[in-house]
Amino acid sequence: MSNIYIIGAGTIGRALAGVLRRHRRDVVLVRASEAVPPSLLRLRVVYEGVPIEEEVAVCGLQDVVRFDGVVVVATKSYGNAALAGVLKDKVGDSPVVIMQNGLGVEDAFLREGIGNVYRCVLFATSQYQEDGGVVFKPVTASPIGVVDGRADILSSVVDAINTPVFPFAGTPDITPIAWSKTIANCVFNSVCPLLETDNGIFHRNEEALGLARKIIAECVAVAELEGIRISAEEVTARLLLISKASDGQLISTLQDIRSGRPTEIDTLNFAVARAAEAKGRDVPVTKALGELVRLKSLALMLVFVLVFLGCRGPVKDGGRVWHRGPVWVPVLIRVWRRVRIWGWVLVWQPAPVLRRGCFRSKACRGIYWFFGAVFRRYTRPMVCILRGTVCCRCTTGRRR
Template identity: 25%
Template structure:
């Protein structure tokens, strides 16, 4: 397959590397010129528990990406989805499939309109990855990914992608209940990401704090109640287990929201905590702790924004 990774930060590079290892024709697409230049000059440096690799994957600005692609994997921030896909529209053909592995709720609707509904896929990944410098990505943790057609239909392409990712070293599987999996990941992120961003600390720090643990537990329970009210009948126990894994196995991982706040960038808190609160309140369910974290991160964004 001819594959474009649209938004080639830490997670995008990790997945691009997997498709590359599986023998596919991968192009990393991003707007970070320094990052692209480093990859093109020295290869993508990927540091995992298996060792350090230097992978010769071409990296391009959107305007320079030559399509049409068979697959575009979208890893941009949720608020950049529309603009990013518009910038790559010249490389999206009549047979191109789109796959969102982004954070937050509602990514299926953001992709719809760029291709027909039967070529939209969504997924959820619980893999850690950090961009440690231009062209350099570190991923020292275990995880998995799930994916499926966003609006139902033939899962053949999704199955091919899961097999390719697994062959490339990132375990992935089909999940007909993918929207439940997405809800679970959003709830996990709503519990962990804001606290990392607000404390400027990694999950290991949160694990040592009784106050943080109580807050995390409350957000998970509020999120599950919101999911249930919206028809996603998920269990809270696996999400609580994931938060524990985050605080132990991924203790030093810098959550994306922490990276954004440290860099003075807008976060995805609206698509994570904000989306949970809005989905909950639309059904008459309260989510006060999740709302408070949402507002506190928005205050951080206001503080960092140019005056």
């Protein structure tokens, strides 16, 4: 297992690749989302304020004929079905380590008949810097367990990617740990993006922690129905540990929303909600927060798309710079007027669910305030875009 292939060049993939190269491991960073020619990429990973700069081999997934080492999947979970379809003819007997958050992230690989599948529960955070580097903070050693494969090579798999900077450890049963971490992620990946704040909010703010306890209580009850014995106090302690260790770091879902990318909320809040429904139970707060995150993600992705489609080139007028829109603008104006109305309905529809449990908390009121601000802020600019002109200097959507 001398070669290590890391599929996914996001923040975690880059951090792991840079750290492994620093410890003289043979690493190849494989891009799954785009075709790139084989080349060398200089990575900059900041760990405890100290930069780690290394050159790593990079290639596209289409350039790999056969994997002959450990394969680490560090992509987003929403692309697992397509990725598993490509990997089934390339991995052979190579161990595949799935380094993703959520429940059932390994199912797509098992359906394709891929053997030697291992699950890693990640206890580390990372985010991009303005210069393109990655800030990396490990919380504790990330456990790796067998999902479907050979248990006798688990220690070899762990040793291949384990380093003092980015530590890993083997575990005989990964399922309870995966559930515990998923519950913590249901908190981080819904509350932090909605409040536009960093991971440290829960150890700094008692009201945010109170909302987290409600989510944890709902999810732990579902885990018990699945036969997973987890203590709510244990999950809360782990959540606070992560919150303190990653204070100042932004959760991946918030980074995805700000970049106009899809989120992993389907394998977190909605995965727990589906498990609850299968057992005849309801998780109203967890599901409602997931719906709000999905709505926020779709709203901002729509802004990115409309800005991209609506710009046909700059036009100077009265000291301002405008962008002309496409010729089909009048039709979309009528569509947007209806979307704007239904947007309010979708935002406030979960309100009674949350109001029954925690509407008195400032954190929950902040969620309502934020979504009111989202639609107040983006309604006028988007109508302005559809009419065909957007002022590059003005964010209020003033028309020409």
